[in-house]
Amino acid sequence: MHDTIAQIQLLRRQKNAVILAHTYQAAEIQQIADFVGDSLALSLEASRVKDAELIVFCGVLFMAETAAILNPRRKVIMPDTAAGCPMADMISAEQLRHFKAEHPGAKVVCYVNSTAEVKAESDICCTSSNAVKVVSSLGTDQEIIFVPDQYLGKFIEKQTGQKMILWEGYCPVHEKLSADMTKEAKSRFPGVPLMVHPETRPEVQELADYILSTGQMIKLAKESKAQRFLVGTEMGIMHALQNAAPDKQFIHLNACLLCPDMKVNNLPKLLNALQNEETHIRVPQPIADKARLALQRMLDLS
Numbered sequence: 001m002h003d004t005i006a007q008i009q010l011l012r013r014q015k016n017a018v019i020l021a022h023t024y025q026a027a028e029i030q031q032i033a034d035f036v037g038d039s040l041a042l043s044l045e046a047s048r049v050k051d052a053e054l055i056v057f058c059g060v061l062f063m064a065e066t067a068a069i070l071n072p073r074r075k076v077i078m079p080d081t082a083a084g085c086p087m088a089d090m091i092s093a094e095q096l097r098h099f100k101a102e103h104p105g106a107k108v109v110c111y112v113n114s115t116a117e118v119k120a121e122s123d124i125c126c127t128s129s130n131a132v133k134v135v136s137s138l139g140t141d142q143e144i145i146f147v148p149d150q151y152l153g154k155f156i157e158k159q160t161g162q163k164m165i166l167w168e169g170y171c172p173v174h175e176k177l178s179a180d181m182t183k184e185a186k187s188r189f190p191g192v193p194l195m196v197h198p199e200t201r202p203e204v205q206e207l208a209d210y211i212l213s214t215g216q217m218i219k220l221a222k223e224s225k226a227q228r229f230l231v232g233t234e235m236g237i238m239h240a241l242q243n244a245a246p247d248k249q250f251i252h253l254n255a256c257l258l259c260p261d262m263k264v265n266n267l268p269k270l271l272n273a274l275q276n277e278e279t280h281i282r283v284p285q286p287i288a289d290k291a292r293l294a295l296q297r298m299l300d301l302s
């Protein structure tokens with residue numbers, strides 16, 4: 001493994017590459033990355049890459065596509081393009097076009113966990129960090145379609161008081177976490193604050209002290225006076241949390257919170273991608289141009 005890391009370090013310098021990683025990536029990937037963040041932070045970071053020639057995106061496909069759309073002058077590669085997101089694939093552009101036709105006049109807000117084609121059919125994107133802000137920016141009189149995550153959609157409805165037309169997608173990883181599992185963990189650690197991701201079921205969110213994006217979880221871990229936290233999101237976050245607040249204790253809620261797609265990437269694949277650059281992410285220009293508008297409207301609110 002030392003040899004693999006040494007080769008990655010050499011190649012990233014020779015090729016002037018920047019390595020971006022999501023907070024759910026394996027610890028070995030987070031440790032080697034130049035930047036680790038949630039979807040919003042990664043989108044911003046990708047859009048600002050100027051000095052590097054090559055962006056190595058360690059996450060899932062929609063994230064690397066977003067980086068390629070936001071920074072068309074840079075080549076974006078992934079360790080393995082087989083790392084997808086089942087939630088993103090729960091709505092196609094064709095299905096969204098039909099949905100829009102059923103609700104003429106509605107604006108489409110799409111969660112960044114969506115394909116480039118779906119983004120291209122949308123008015124504005126959001127991430128779990130800024131979803132409430134994005135929806136609030138559209139005004140209370142505006143009819144809104146929200147795709148694809150119904151649970152994030154319900155969270156936004158609760159925060160804003162605004163009803164939306166929800167697509168019935170969900171994250172198959174966060175969906176596995178039940179209220180019973182959550183209650184059981186809470187009973188073992190009474191008084192320990194619980195943070196969960198807004199992709200969890202509403203009945204799980206009801207039991208939580210904080211409902212946060214992964215980036216917001218890291219901020220809370222650093223800034224809160226609490227010394228221990230229960231954590232209800234994908235287990236890769238545990239490395240990022242421990243790294244951010246080494247003196248605090250983080251207790252993962254349940255081992256069912258493991259995203260197989262986020263674990264497709266590893267160091268040998270990262271090295272291979274740097275060597276061959278065969279995993280180049282290409283988004284057809286007409287799709288990229290339309291999707292960029294929806295992403296840029298979101299970034300303009302940041």
Ligand code: 13P
Nearest residue numbers: 038039040127128213214
């Ligand atoms: P964050 O933007 O909170 O990191 O979430 C991304 C994601 O895929 C959650 O499943």
Ligand code: SF4
Nearest residue numbers: 085086087171173259
């Ligand atoms: Fe997609 Fe869920 Fe995995 Fe996030 S955790 S990448 S939403 S399947």
